[in-house]
Every structure is written in C-alpha cells, then in structure tokens.
Amino acid sequence: SVPWEFPKVCPSCGEHLQRSQGDANTYCVNRHCPARIETGISHFASRNALDIEGLGERTVQLLVEERLVEDAGDLFALTKQQLLEVLVSDSSNETLVTNLLTAIDQARECPLSNLLIGLGVEHLGPSTAELLARRFGNIEAISLAEITDIAAIDGIGPVIAKSVKDFFGDDHHRAVVEKLRNNGVRLDLVQGEVNAPQILVGRSVVVTGSLEGWFVTREEAKQAIIARGGKSPGSVSKSTYALVVGTEAGETKLNTASDLGVPILGEAELRDLLETGQVF
Ligand SMILES: [Zn+2]
Structure with missing residues (x-):
C-alpha cells in the first residue's frame, strides 16, 4: 500500500503548506486563502x-x-x-x-478577553486573555505594550508575551482591529477593575455568606480579590490567607477557619485587605 503523506499544497488555494516547529499540523501562509x-x-x-x-x-x-x-x-x-x-x-x-x-x-x-481569543493571538487562552485585558484595559494599550510589560504579569510567560507582541506588530492584524473599531466594536470592555495593584498574588481569600455593604454581591468581592492577583476558592484550607464572612455565612467554613487559625474578616476588614493586601 502507498504510505499516506501530508499534503504539500493547500487544497483551497494551491499555496505551499508550511509546518511550524514542533507542530504536527501544516498550515497555509496565504492571507487571501x-x-x-x-x-x-x-x-x-x-x-x-x-x-x-x-x-x-x-x-x-x-x-x-x-x-x-x-x-x-x-x-x-x-x-x-x-x-x-x-x-x-x-x-x-x-x-x-x-x-x-x-x-x-x-x-x-463583547468582552475584551473574548475578542483577543477571537482574533487568534497564538498561545492565548481564556485565563491569560483575561489577565491581559485586566492589566491593560483596552486593545490599544495591549498593542502598544512592550514584551517586558506583558511578561511582568503574574501568570503570563515569555512565550505568550512574544506572541502578543508579534500579533500586534503585524500590519494585517492592526488593520483588522482598526476595521473592528470603525465598525463600532467595543475594544475596551473588561470585567472588574483594570490594572488593580497586584497585592494579593499567591494569596487565597475565601468569601462566604451574603455581602450587602460595600460590595453588592459575593461575586463582586471575589472579582476584586482576583483582580489583585489573588485566588478566591470555594473552601477553606490551611493555605487560606483569610475568610471573609457576610450574613448567613457557611458554618463549615467558619469552623474550619477557626480550627486552622485562618483570620476571619468582616466587610470592613475586607476593604482594608483590598487596599493594603494585609490582614490587620
Ligand atoms: Zn490556502
């Protein structure tokens, strides 16, 4: 039998196919394909x-x-x-x-992070796209950012940083973004805060119960924690930095936190934590 071979030309436009290093897939380089x-x-x-x-x-x-x-x-x-x-x-x-x-x-x-995914910036996934969107706030700022600024984001490595820089360094990609802008597409919709100080990196803050003071919802409180580089998981463990309790807080979470010596905060202390990154 005849061994199967990768096609050498694009079946759609006849352009020679290329294969990027370490990638099993071939792709067509013709922009008009x-x-x-x-x-x-x-x-x-x-x-x-x-x-x-x-x-x-x-x-x-x-x-x-x-x-x-x-x-x-x-x-x-x-x-x-x-x-x-x-x-x-x-x-x-x-x-x-x-x-x-x-x-x-x-x-x-559409949210900026989804737009970045949709444009096809290589190596970018939903969570890294979200990080980029939160750090820079709009597509123009992202396109002007230096590799070092992008790589400085916690959770984004040099491969993605280079990929973002390469993407926006390409005239064709910039023209598409310009077309989107001219056709009324929002290029600056970001969930939560933009460029919040990264004071909770590596810290895990659990939120339980209903918040009704400064934050309208628990989800908002979690977003504020995540925007500062922290994590907000659903349960308390010995690595939890603090537990924030609203009304009707979960009994199990409260007990676990006090057993493990995890600081228990109200909304006012949460506010301090979000401003300083510290529990007082
Ligand atoms: Zn082609």
Missing part, C-alpha cells in the same frame, strides 16, 4: 470567542465565496440586503437573516 479566512472567521464567531449565533460554517463559506467578508472586521459591515442575497438560496427564511444581524450587533459589546 479562502479556507484560511473561513477558519479564522469561524473561530472568531465560536462560543469561546465572540459567540455569534447563526454564523455557522456554511454561512461563513458563502460570505467568503461572495467576497463580502475578508476578515472578522467585515462581519460588522454586513447589510441585511447583502445577507438576503447570499443566504436566500440556503435559507429563504428572512427571520434567520434578522437574527444573524442581531447576533452580530450584540457581539459589538
């Missing part, structure tokens, strides 16, 4: 990224074939008329087009 554009846009619209419902593979394929979309930025310039003309043969249902336009419009308000 239809298959490559389709993959990029499908990734952009996928659930982990901008989660644009109704933008399935077949729809993307048709939009690329008709040259209505060359990159993710073009999605936000699509008109109802264009979509009806292209998609009508597959789905004569006008409602589908209306729903797709609504989904695209909603994606304009």
Whole structure:
C-alpha cells in the first residue's frame, strides 16, 4: 500500500503548506486563502470567542465565496440586503437573516478577553486573555505594550508575551482591529477593575455568606480579590490567607477557619485587605 503523506499544497488555494516547529499540523501562509479566512472567521464567531449565533460554517463559506467578508472586521459591515442575497438560496427564511444581524450587533459589546481569543493571538487562552485585558484595559494599550510589560504579569510567560507582541506588530492584524473599531466594536470592555495593584498574588481569600455593604454581591468581592492577583476558592484550607464572612455565612467554613487559625474578616476588614493586601 502507498504510505499516506501530508499534503504539500493547500487544497483551497494551491499555496505551499508550511509546518511550524514542533507542530504536527501544516498550515497555509496565504492571507487571501479562502479556507484560511473561513477558519479564522469561524473561530472568531465560536462560543469561546465572540459567540455569534447563526454564523455557522456554511454561512461563513458563502460570505467568503461572495467576497463580502475578508476578515472578522467585515462581519460588522454586513447589510441585511447583502445577507438576503447570499443566504436566500440556503435559507429563504428572512427571520434567520434578522437574527444573524442581531447576533452580530450584540457581539459589538463583547468582552475584551473574548475578542483577543477571537482574533487568534497564538498561545492565548481564556485565563491569560483575561489577565491581559485586566492589566491593560483596552486593545490599544495591549498593542502598544512592550514584551517586558506583558511578561511582568503574574501568570503570563515569555512565550505568550512574544506572541502578543508579534500579533500586534503585524500590519494585517492592526488593520483588522482598526476595521473592528470603525465598525463600532467595543475594544475596551473588561470585567472588574483594570490594572488593580497586584497585592494579593499567591494569596487565597475565601468569601462566604451574603455581602450587602460595600460590595453588592459575593461575586463582586471575589472579582476584586482576583483582580489583585489573588485566588478566591470555594473552601477553606490551611493555605487560606483569610475568610471573609457576610450574613448567613457557611458554618463549615467558619469552623474550619477557626480550627486552622485562618483570620476571619468582616466587610470592613475586607476593604482594608483590598487596599493594603494585609490582614490587620
Ligand atoms: Zn490556502
């Protein structure tokens, strides 16, 4: 039998395929390759990224074939008329087009971390994208950041730092970002605080009960801890730095904390902790 070989040229555009070091997959280097554009846009619209419902593979394929979309930025310039003309043969249902336009419009308000994933910055995952978003607050600041600034973020290593720098050093990528901006896509939506002082790195602060003073919800308190580099797990252990209790606090957590000598804080002490990183 004939041994199977990796294809040498792209079946979509005929460009010679390349393989990056240490990677089993070959990829097409042609920026205008239809298959490559389709993959990029499908990734952009996928659930982990901008989660644009109704933008399935077949729809993307048709939009690329008709040259209505060359990159993710073009999605936000699509008109109802264009979509009806292209998609009508597959789905004569006008409602589908209306729903797709609504989904695209909603994606304009997408969190910055999801946008970074969607753009395809190599090596970036949901948690590292979130770290980047929280540190810099908007895509422009990220694109201007130096490798050393990026690598200085706790949880981000030199490989990701270089990948981010390379990504935004590329004219094509910058043009896509510009297109997104011009088409009304928000490039600065970050959950929680931006650039909070990293005073809780390596510290684990558990929150239990309902908070009703300074923080509206427990979730907000956890976000503030995480924004400062800390962790906020669901249970108390000997490595817990402090336990924050609201009303109707969990009995088990309280008992475990007092058995282990973990400091127990109220909301006022939590406020001090978030300002200083210390338990007094
Ligand atoms: Zn190709």
